[in-house]
Amino acid sequence: MFSKLINLFKVKEDDTLNFINQEAFQKPSKNHRFTQEEEDAFFEHLEKEDLAIQEESPSPKTTPTSRESTLKKMYACMKERDWNPKHHPKILIALSGSVLLAAFIAFMLHETPNPLLGKWQPIKKTNIFAPTGEIEFRKDQLLANGVTTPIEYTIESQYVEVVDLNTKMRIPFYITGDKTIELNLLGVKTTYKKIDK
Incomplete structure:
Protein backbone atom coordinates (compact mmCIF):
# COMPACT_ATOMS: atom_id res chain seq x y z
CA MET A 1 0.00 0.00 0.00
CA PHE A 2 2.90 2.30 0.75
CA SER A 3 4.26 1.69 -2.76
CA LYS A 4 0.93 2.74 -4.26
CA LEU A 5 1.09 5.96 -2.30
CA ILE A 6 4.61 6.64 -3.57
CA ASN A 7 3.54 5.89 -7.17
CA LEU A 8 0.76 8.39 -6.79
CA PHE A 9 3.25 11.22 -6.23
CA LYS A 10 5.84 9.96 -8.70
CA VAL A 11 6.34 12.19 -11.75
CA LYS A 12 5.71 10.35 -14.98
CA GLU A 13 8.01 11.03 -17.88
CA ASP A 14 6.46 13.00 -20.67
CA ASP A 15 7.52 14.17 -24.13
CA THR A 16 6.12 17.62 -23.52
CA LEU A 17 9.41 19.21 -22.55
CA ASN A 18 11.71 17.42 -25.03
CA PHE A 19 12.35 20.57 -27.05
CA ILE A 20 13.76 22.40 -24.01
CA ASN A 21 17.25 21.83 -22.75
CA GLN A 22 16.81 19.18 -20.04
CA GLU A 23 20.17 19.93 -18.47
CA ALA A 24 19.00 23.41 -17.55
CA PHE A 25 16.24 21.89 -15.41
CA GLN A 26 18.41 19.22 -13.84
CA LYS A 27 21.06 21.72 -12.78
CA PRO A 28 19.18 24.92 -12.30
CA SER A 29 21.13 28.10 -12.05
CA LYS A 30 19.84 31.43 -10.95
CA ASN A 31 21.16 33.26 -13.98
CA HIS A 32 19.82 30.86 -16.62
CA ARG A 33 17.49 32.43 -19.15
CA PHE A 34 15.80 30.82 -22.10
CA THR A 35 17.10 31.84 -25.45
CA GLN A 36 14.90 33.27 -28.14
CA GLU A 37 15.13 30.02 -30.11
CA GLU A 38 13.94 27.95 -27.13
CA GLU A 39 10.99 30.28 -26.53
CA ASP A 40 10.04 30.22 -30.22
CA ALA A 41 10.22 26.43 -30.24
CA PHE A 42 8.01 26.27 -27.15
CA PHE A 43 5.30 28.54 -28.61
CA GLU A 44 5.42 26.76 -32.00
CA HIS A 45 4.84 23.49 -30.20
CA LEU A 46 1.80 24.98 -28.37
CA GLU A 47 0.35 26.26 -31.64
CA LYS A 48 0.75 22.83 -33.27
CA GLU A 49 -1.05 21.19 -30.33
CA ASP A 50 -3.91 23.71 -30.59
CA LEU A 51 -4.27 23.06 -34.33
CA ALA A 52 -4.26 19.30 -33.76
CA ILE A 53 -6.99 19.62 -31.12
CA GLN A 54 -9.11 21.81 -33.38
CA GLU A 55 -8.76 19.37 -36.29
CA GLU A 56 -9.78 16.42 -34.10
CA SER A 57 -13.00 18.04 -32.89
CA PRO A 58 -14.41 20.27 -35.59
CA SER A 59 -17.16 22.53 -34.28
CA PRO A 60 -20.54 21.97 -35.94
CA LYS A 61 -21.37 24.68 -38.37
CA THR A 62 -24.47 26.53 -37.28
CA THR A 63 -26.80 27.70 -39.94
CA PRO A 64 -28.52 30.95 -39.15
CA THR A 65 -32.15 30.28 -38.26
CA SER A 66 -34.78 32.07 -40.17
CA ARG A 67 -36.88 34.70 -38.43
CA GLU A 68 -40.07 32.74 -39.08
CA SER A 69 -38.88 29.60 -37.30
CA THR A 70 -37.75 31.68 -34.31
CA LEU A 71 -41.14 33.37 -34.13
CA LYS A 72 -42.90 30.00 -34.36
CA LYS A 73 -40.85 28.69 -31.43
CA ILE A 93 -64.53 24.49 -10.43
CA ALA A 94 -62.88 24.92 -7.02
CA LEU A 95 -63.10 28.70 -7.26
CA SER A 96 -66.78 28.71 -8.23
CA GLY A 97 -67.56 26.13 -5.53
CA SER A 98 -65.91 28.25 -2.85
CA VAL A 99 -67.84 31.34 -4.00
CA LEU A 100 -71.13 29.42 -3.84
CA LEU A 101 -70.25 28.03 -0.40
CA ALA A 102 -69.42 31.53 0.89
CA ALA A 103 -72.72 32.88 -0.49
CA PHE A 104 -74.66 30.01 1.13
CA ILE A 105 -72.98 30.57 4.52
CA ALA A 106 -73.62 34.33 4.31
CA PHE A 107 -77.29 33.66 3.49
CA MET A 108 -77.65 31.23 6.41
CA LEU A 109 -75.97 33.58 8.90
CA HIS A 110 -77.82 36.67 7.72
CA GLU A 111 -80.33 38.00 10.22
CA THR A 112 -82.97 40.57 9.41
CA PRO A 113 -82.20 43.69 11.41
CA ASN A 114 -84.48 43.92 14.41
CA PRO A 115 -85.80 47.50 14.80
CA LEU A 116 -86.85 46.87 18.43
CA LEU A 117 -83.37 46.23 19.86
CA GLY A 118 -82.43 48.93 22.36
CA LYS A 119 -84.12 50.97 25.13
CA TRP A 120 -87.60 52.47 24.69
CA GLN A 121 -89.34 55.03 26.86
CA PRO A 122 -93.16 55.52 26.96
CA ILE A 123 -94.26 59.01 25.90
CA LYS A 124 -98.09 58.86 26.00
CA LYS A 125 -101.10 56.68 26.66
CA THR A 126 -104.64 56.95 25.36
CA ASN A 127 -106.29 56.31 28.71
CA ILE A 128 -106.17 57.80 32.18
CA PHE A 129 -103.38 55.58 33.54
CA ALA A 130 -99.83 56.92 33.70
CA PRO A 131 -97.32 55.34 31.30
CA THR A 132 -95.28 52.42 32.61
CA GLY A 133 -91.47 52.37 32.81
CA GLU A 134 -88.79 51.83 30.19
CA ILE A 135 -88.56 48.65 28.11
CA GLU A 136 -85.26 47.26 26.87
CA PHE A 137 -85.25 44.74 24.04
CA ARG A 138 -82.19 42.51 23.78
CA LYS A 139 -81.43 39.75 21.29
CA VAL A 160 -92.60 43.13 15.20
CA GLU A 161 -94.30 40.38 17.15
CA VAL A 162 -92.70 39.54 20.49
CA VAL A 163 -93.40 36.01 21.80
CA ASP A 164 -92.95 35.37 25.52
CA LEU A 165 -91.35 31.91 25.71
CA ASN A 166 -92.69 31.22 29.22
CA THR A 167 -96.38 31.97 28.58
CA LYS A 168 -96.39 31.71 24.74
CA MET A 169 -98.18 35.07 24.66
CA ARG A 170 -97.76 37.14 21.46
CA ILE A 171 -97.53 40.93 21.71
CA PRO A 172 -97.33 43.00 18.48
CA PHE A 173 -95.32 46.26 18.51
CA TYR A 174 -96.34 48.42 15.53
CA ILE A 175 -93.63 50.55 13.91
CA THR A 176 -95.11 54.05 13.56
CA GLY A 177 -92.00 56.09 12.83
CA ASP A 178 -88.24 56.05 12.58
CA LYS A 179 -87.77 55.94 16.36
CA THR A 180 -91.31 55.35 17.59
CA ILE A 181 -93.36 52.20 18.17
CA GLU A 182 -96.90 51.65 19.40
CA LEU A 183 -98.26 48.91 21.66
CA ASN A 184 -101.99 48.14 21.67
CA LEU A 185 -102.53 45.94 24.71
CA LEU A 186 -106.19 45.24 25.66
CA GLY A 187 -107.37 48.44 23.99
CA VAL A 188 -104.75 50.60 25.70
CA LYS A 189 -102.42 52.21 23.14
CA THR A 190 -98.99 53.21 24.39
CA THR A 191 -96.42 55.01 22.23
CA TYR A 192 -92.72 54.45 22.91
CA LYS A 193 -89.73 56.49 21.78
CA LYS A 194 -86.26 55.00 21.32
CA ILE A 195 -83.60 56.29 23.73
CA ASP A 196 -80.23 56.95 22.07
CA LYS A 197 -77.28 55.80 24.12
Whole structure:
Protein backbone atom coordinates (compact mmCIF):
# COMPACT_ATOMS: atom_id res chain seq x y z
CA MET A 1 0.00 0.00 0.00
CA PHE A 2 2.90 2.30 0.75
CA SER A 3 4.26 1.69 -2.76
CA LYS A 4 0.93 2.74 -4.26
CA LEU A 5 1.09 5.96 -2.30
CA ILE A 6 4.61 6.64 -3.57
CA ASN A 7 3.54 5.89 -7.17
CA LEU A 8 0.76 8.39 -6.79
CA PHE A 9 3.25 11.22 -6.23
CA LYS A 10 5.84 9.96 -8.70
CA VAL A 11 6.34 12.19 -11.75
CA LYS A 12 5.71 10.35 -14.98
CA GLU A 13 8.01 11.03 -17.88
CA ASP A 14 6.46 13.00 -20.67
CA ASP A 15 7.52 14.17 -24.13
CA THR A 16 6.12 17.62 -23.52
CA LEU A 17 9.41 19.21 -22.55
CA ASN A 18 11.71 17.42 -25.03
CA PHE A 19 12.35 20.57 -27.05
CA ILE A 20 13.76 22.40 -24.01
CA ASN A 21 17.25 21.83 -22.75
CA GLN A 22 16.81 19.18 -20.04
CA GLU A 23 20.17 19.93 -18.47
CA ALA A 24 19.00 23.41 -17.55
CA PHE A 25 16.24 21.89 -15.41
CA GLN A 26 18.41 19.22 -13.84
CA LYS A 27 21.06 21.72 -12.78
CA PRO A 28 19.18 24.92 -12.30
CA SER A 29 21.13 28.10 -12.05
CA LYS A 30 19.84 31.43 -10.95
CA ASN A 31 21.16 33.26 -13.98
CA HIS A 32 19.82 30.86 -16.62
CA ARG A 33 17.49 32.43 -19.15
CA PHE A 34 15.80 30.82 -22.10
CA THR A 35 17.10 31.84 -25.45
CA GLN A 36 14.90 33.27 -28.14
CA GLU A 37 15.13 30.02 -30.11
CA GLU A 38 13.94 27.95 -27.13
CA GLU A 39 10.99 30.28 -26.53
CA ASP A 40 10.04 30.22 -30.22
CA ALA A 41 10.22 26.43 -30.24
CA PHE A 42 8.01 26.27 -27.15
CA PHE A 43 5.30 28.54 -28.61
CA GLU A 44 5.42 26.76 -32.00
CA HIS A 45 4.84 23.49 -30.20
CA LEU A 46 1.80 24.98 -28.37
CA GLU A 47 0.35 26.26 -31.64
CA LYS A 48 0.75 22.83 -33.27
CA GLU A 49 -1.05 21.19 -30.33
CA ASP A 50 -3.91 23.71 -30.59
CA LEU A 51 -4.27 23.06 -34.33
CA ALA A 52 -4.26 19.30 -33.76
CA ILE A 53 -6.99 19.62 -31.12
CA GLN A 54 -9.11 21.81 -33.38
CA GLU A 55 -8.76 19.37 -36.29
CA GLU A 56 -9.78 16.42 -34.10
CA SER A 57 -13.00 18.04 -32.89
CA PRO A 58 -14.41 20.27 -35.59
CA SER A 59 -17.16 22.53 -34.28
CA PRO A 60 -20.54 21.97 -35.94
CA LYS A 61 -21.37 24.68 -38.37
CA THR A 62 -24.47 26.53 -37.28
CA THR A 63 -26.80 27.70 -39.94
CA PRO A 64 -28.52 30.95 -39.15
CA THR A 65 -32.15 30.28 -38.26
CA SER A 66 -34.78 32.07 -40.17
CA ARG A 67 -36.88 34.70 -38.43
CA GLU A 68 -40.07 32.74 -39.08
CA SER A 69 -38.88 29.60 -37.30
CA THR A 70 -37.75 31.68 -34.31
CA LEU A 71 -41.14 33.37 -34.13
CA LYS A 72 -42.90 30.00 -34.36
CA LYS A 73 -40.85 28.69 -31.43
CA MET A 74 -41.58 31.82 -29.42
CA TYR A 75 -45.30 31.53 -30.23
CA ALA A 76 -45.37 27.89 -29.12
CA CYS A 77 -43.60 28.79 -25.88
CA MET A 78 -45.94 31.70 -25.18
CA LYS A 79 -48.94 29.51 -25.93
CA GLU A 80 -47.74 26.99 -23.35
CA ARG A 81 -47.35 29.73 -20.75
CA ASP A 82 -50.64 31.42 -21.59
CA TRP A 83 -53.19 30.65 -18.86
CA ASN A 84 -56.60 29.67 -20.09
CA PRO A 85 -59.43 28.45 -17.83
CA LYS A 86 -60.28 25.78 -20.40
CA HIS A 87 -56.90 24.17 -19.70
CA HIS A 88 -57.41 24.26 -15.91
CA PRO A 89 -61.01 23.22 -15.14
CA LYS A 90 -60.24 22.01 -11.60
CA ILE A 91 -59.12 25.47 -10.51
CA LEU A 92 -62.21 27.05 -12.05
CA ILE A 93 -64.53 24.49 -10.43
CA ALA A 94 -62.88 24.92 -7.02
CA LEU A 95 -63.10 28.70 -7.26
CA SER A 96 -66.78 28.71 -8.23
CA GLY A 97 -67.56 26.13 -5.53
CA SER A 98 -65.91 28.25 -2.85
CA VAL A 99 -67.84 31.34 -4.00
CA LEU A 100 -71.13 29.42 -3.84
CA LEU A 101 -70.25 28.03 -0.40
CA ALA A 102 -69.42 31.53 0.89
CA ALA A 103 -72.72 32.88 -0.49
CA PHE A 104 -74.66 30.01 1.13
CA ILE A 105 -72.98 30.57 4.52
CA ALA A 106 -73.62 34.33 4.31
CA PHE A 107 -77.29 33.66 3.49
CA MET A 108 -77.65 31.23 6.41
CA LEU A 109 -75.97 33.58 8.90
CA HIS A 110 -77.82 36.67 7.72
CA GLU A 111 -80.33 38.00 10.22
CA THR A 112 -82.97 40.57 9.41
CA PRO A 113 -82.20 43.69 11.41
CA ASN A 114 -84.48 43.92 14.41
CA PRO A 115 -85.80 47.50 14.80
CA LEU A 116 -86.85 46.87 18.43
CA LEU A 117 -83.37 46.23 19.86
CA GLY A 118 -82.43 48.93 22.36
CA LYS A 119 -84.12 50.97 25.13
CA TRP A 120 -87.60 52.47 24.69
CA GLN A 121 -89.34 55.03 26.86
CA PRO A 122 -93.16 55.52 26.96
CA ILE A 123 -94.26 59.01 25.90
CA LYS A 124 -98.09 58.86 26.00
CA LYS A 125 -101.10 56.68 26.66
CA THR A 126 -104.64 56.95 25.36
CA ASN A 127 -106.29 56.31 28.71
CA ILE A 128 -106.17 57.80 32.18
CA PHE A 129 -103.38 55.58 33.54
CA ALA A 130 -99.83 56.92 33.70
CA PRO A 131 -97.32 55.34 31.30
CA THR A 132 -95.28 52.42 32.61
CA GLY A 133 -91.47 52.37 32.81
CA GLU A 134 -88.79 51.83 30.19
CA ILE A 135 -88.56 48.65 28.11
CA GLU A 136 -85.26 47.26 26.87
CA PHE A 137 -85.25 44.74 24.04
CA ARG A 138 -82.19 42.51 23.78
CA LYS A 139 -81.43 39.75 21.29
CA ASP A 140 -83.29 37.05 23.23
CA GLN A 141 -84.59 38.90 26.33
CA LEU A 142 -86.99 41.64 27.34
CA LEU A 143 -86.18 43.78 30.38
CA ALA A 144 -89.23 45.63 31.74
CA ASN A 145 -89.75 46.96 35.29
CA GLY A 146 -86.61 45.12 36.47
CA VAL A 147 -87.87 41.73 35.26
CA THR A 148 -86.05 39.79 32.52
CA THR A 149 -88.21 37.59 30.27
CA PRO A 150 -86.94 35.21 27.56
CA ILE A 151 -88.53 36.17 24.22
CA GLU A 152 -88.51 35.46 20.51
CA TYR A 153 -89.13 37.89 17.63
CA THR A 154 -91.19 37.59 14.45
CA ILE A 155 -90.30 40.52 12.18
CA GLU A 156 -92.90 41.72 9.66
CA SER A 157 -92.97 44.84 7.47
CA GLN A 158 -95.43 46.86 9.66
CA TYR A 159 -94.86 45.34 13.09
CA VAL A 160 -92.60 43.13 15.20
CA GLU A 161 -94.30 40.38 17.15
CA VAL A 162 -92.70 39.54 20.49
CA VAL A 163 -93.40 36.01 21.80
CA ASP A 164 -92.95 35.37 25.52
CA LEU A 165 -91.35 31.91 25.71
CA ASN A 166 -92.69 31.22 29.22
CA THR A 167 -96.38 31.97 28.58
CA LYS A 168 -96.39 31.71 24.74
CA MET A 169 -98.18 35.07 24.66
CA ARG A 170 -97.76 37.14 21.46
CA ILE A 171 -97.53 40.93 21.71
CA PRO A 172 -97.33 43.00 18.48
CA PHE A 173 -95.32 46.26 18.51
CA TYR A 174 -96.34 48.42 15.53
CA ILE A 175 -93.63 50.55 13.91
CA THR A 176 -95.11 54.05 13.56
CA GLY A 177 -92.00 56.09 12.83
CA ASP A 178 -88.24 56.05 12.58
CA LYS A 179 -87.77 55.94 16.36
CA THR A 180 -91.31 55.35 17.59
CA ILE A 181 -93.36 52.20 18.17
CA GLU A 182 -96.90 51.65 19.40
CA LEU A 183 -98.26 48.91 21.66
CA ASN A 184 -101.99 48.14 21.67
CA LEU A 185 -102.53 45.94 24.71
CA LEU A 186 -106.19 45.24 25.66
CA GLY A 187 -107.37 48.44 23.99
CA VAL A 188 -104.75 50.60 25.70
CA LYS A 189 -102.42 52.21 23.14
CA THR A 190 -98.99 53.21 24.39
CA THR A 191 -96.42 55.01 22.23
CA TYR A 192 -92.72 54.45 22.91
CA LYS A 193 -89.73 56.49 21.78
CA LYS A 194 -86.26 55.00 21.32
CA ILE A 195 -83.60 56.29 23.73
CA ASP A 196 -80.23 56.95 22.07
CA LYS A 197 -77.28 55.80 24.12
